[in-house]
Amino acid sequence: MDWRTFVGHHRQRGWFANAVHQERLASTFLMVGPSGIGKRTFARLVAKSLLCTKYQPTEFATCGTCEACVQIEAGTHPDLIEIKREKDKSNLSMEQLVGSDESRMREGLCYEIRMRPYSGRRKIAIVDDVDTLAVEGANSLLKTLEEPPPGALIFLIGTSEQRQLRTIRSRSQIVRFAPLAEDELAILIQRHGLADNPADALRLAQQSHGSLQLAAQGRDESMSEFRTLLIESLDSRPIDFPRLSKSISAHLDSVASEGQARRDQLKWVLDIAIDLYRESMRQRLGVTSSLDAAIRQPSTESDAPGNLQQLAPEILSSLIQRTQQAREQVDRNVSPAALVEAWVTDVTGMSRA
Ligand SMILES: [Zn+2]
Structure with missing residues (x-):
């Protein structure tokens, strides 16, 4: 995935490109919007743009072929930490955030993000499903959000602002994502093989409220x-x-x-x-x-x-x-x-x- 093939969310993209270019990026972003519209992909692309070794971070571009780009695509880049709620759990777990009871603060997101960046650039974390963050989990994150390690970047991804705890909201810069436009979604529907021709893709898009997840469901x-x-x-x-x-x-x-x-x-x-x-x-x-x-x-x-x-x-x-x-x-x-x-x-x- 690169910016050329990424669909929609132009305003947010321009905003990030500008902030990165001016080297005025905040450390924690809370990205909110309906499920299935590309928030996580967007966050991964920002991460890729910042870690790609062919381009300078300020250029906000990805080559897709350097080791960093390949590792991010494969989910194995040592400086990109990605967590999301595990399937059988109802919340993001304390283990994922601060490590198991035996190794509290010696593993988990809050520990890993303090490690020296392997790439020499920065550590980036993408935390999906923050809607499911319980109070205890949120509290364990606060110190990291308040005093982030230099250069660290944290993306918190949820479906709506109201669903987030006040303590998290107040420590994040909020970025809102709207559902995709019908023509944008139609492109993705075809790309993902959910429709065979443009007319069917548009028809499915019209019933799917700007969400690829709902389009897949509609089938x-x-x-x-x-x-x-x-x-x-x-x-x-x-x-x-x-x-x-x-x-x-x-x-x-x-x-x-x-x-x-x-x-x-x-x-x-x-x-x-x-x-x-x-x-x-x-x-x-x-x-x-x-x-x-x-x-x-x-x-x-x-x-x-x-x-x-x-x-x-x-x-x-x-x-x-x-x-x-x-x-x-x-x-x-x-x-x-x-x-x-x-x-x-x-x-x-x-x-x-
Ligand atoms: Zn690259």
Whole structure:
């Protein structure tokens, strides 16, 4: 991966290039934005640009062929420390941060980052899944964030600012990443073999909310079955409340028992609802953009089956607002079960009108 093939996030890229060029890079960055939009790849590219031996760091470029570039690509560069939550754990563990009980502060991220850089340049750490940082873990990081070793650079990667502990937020420079634009995502969809031609890629991109992760998911058969079921349930009159809330809970359970992945799924569910309400609103008002006519038509027919279009625009607008509100609550530590219950109750009532 290099900057020429990296897709999107131009503003952030320009900002980093400038900061590196002026040698005014902070030591800790908290990168936040939805899952599957390239934050981790971005951080690795910054690391590569700073460690590539063919270019000076201030040039902010990568050659892809020097030993450093090859090692970073392979995940073996001695100056790049990468950690993320282990699959069977619900948090980033103390072992990963400060070492096991027996060798506390003699291994783990906080220890390794204090070692002399092998390359003679700097140590860089990429910590993924910081949404899952528990208070104890965060506390163990504070000293390193407050007094970073000279030149050390730490990227903390999470999905939203609200999900981070105040102690971490206040010690980081925050960089926000937005979902990819549809045309950008379509490029990645084709590159990853998720669609065979540009039209299919764009269609999948339009349902994927700027996230490659969601695009991959959109191709999954059980996911797309659930999506169809969800759309039918939301469009039926009256809404079968127990069936709808049960099917959403079952879907969340089937995907993940753990926090972050569950929240991602719940956002996906709510995004489908928002899209459906918006599409119904467009149909109700008789608005079709040329883009819709050219590309969206096939999915439109199946996505907005009909009953919702009969509702008054004010009701559709309230449904959109209520669902957006629920989506915001996902990041505010509201329990997904309680959130689904309250949201389904409200939309059931509102759609009855
Ligand atoms: Zn290189």
